[in-house]
Amino acid sequence: MSKNTAKGALPPSFDPGGVSASDGVFGLPFAQEQARLVYLPVPWEATTSYGGGTSNGPRAVYEASMQVDLYDASVEKPYEAGLFLRPESAQVKAWNRQAKAAARRVIAALEKGKPAPKCELALANALGEKLNAWVYKNTKEIFDAGKIPALLGGDHSTPFGAIRAAAEKHPGLGVLHFDAHHDLRKAFEGFEWSHASIMYNVLEKLPVKKLVQAGIRDFCEQEALYARKNPRCAVFYDHEVAAAKMAGKPFDAVARAITAQLPREVWISFDIDGLDPRFGPSTGTPVPGGLDFHEALRIIETVCRSGRRIVGFDLCEVAPAKDSEWDANVGARLLYKLTGWTLASQKLTRLMPVRKI
Secondary structure (H helix, E strand, O other), X not given: OOOOXXXXXXXXXXXXXXXXXXXXXXXXXXXXXXXXXXXEEEOOOOOOOOOOOHHHHHHHHHHHHOOOOOOOOOEOOHHHHOEEEOOOOHHHHHHHXXXXXXXXXXXXXXXXXXXXXXXXXXXHHHHHHHHHHHHHHHHHHHHHOOOEEEEEEOOOOOOHHHHHHXXXXXXXXXXXXXXXXXXXXXXXXXXXXXXXXXXXXXXXXXXXXXXXXXXXXXXXXXXXXXXXXXXXXXXXXXXXXXXXXXXXXXXXXXXXXXXXXOOXXXXXXXXXXXXXXXXXXXXXXXXXXXXXXXXXXXXXXXXXXXXXXXXXXXXXXXXXOOOOOHHHHHHHHHHHHHHHHHHHHOOOXXXXXXXXX
């Protein structure tokens, strides 16, 4: 997607308020070695069984990023830290095609009440394992180079390897998870690496200190019981947050309560369906309700202003519509806001003064 430019700072001719003159993400001319934050695109949606299209998310968000204004009212010049989007992997695309074809045959059998074909299920799981290893390796490379990793999915199964790398580098890591769904199902539909199982896998397989979930509103009883019994899991259900707001509780108090559950170092895992579906209507499993765009940003800002450190993040489940740029447009702006707050939490840029109204 992005082409390397010569080493060095932004050229004197660069105009952050002008038309994008580079094919780098957000129209920026940085090479990877110049960048402080590196985006890893993962075009993958092997186990999705309802809506599709999230494998096209990274490309669509990249294209929409050219329309994002670089001035940010909350964080001072986040682009100056250097942002770079790696090219999509042809190998990952090939694995995705193979895994998706196998998964479709498994799902078709299950929908007919038949047993899942063992060879197809095994293939989908094996390819999911390969993807995890690839994501882990690439995320670790970004960390080892002294840079901040940010994964751009793809469905929500994609960040497991990235969270694994982050948990290894930052012992005691917490995960702040925005989603409509718990994603706590064990091997959903037989797929060990299902998008519906990502946080079950995180809690069961990784040394994560705390998982804090916000926006949750569509889940099964087993997931709710699992979350309730697991002391490493804290859930802020959408209906409870809505009830508190209707009773007059300021949202700032909600944001502080969510933040208080997190340890000092945090990975943010953001499934766009955690937002009200008017912001991402084409995502695979939209659910009524959810966080407003500004509410989600307020939570992230509160994490940053609390002195906690965002060590990396992922943005998943952006599915571009065929007849609208809206989903990608929102995804690109959310990506930039996540980037700014992450950089600010690491003191790589300054917070803008808050103007009281």
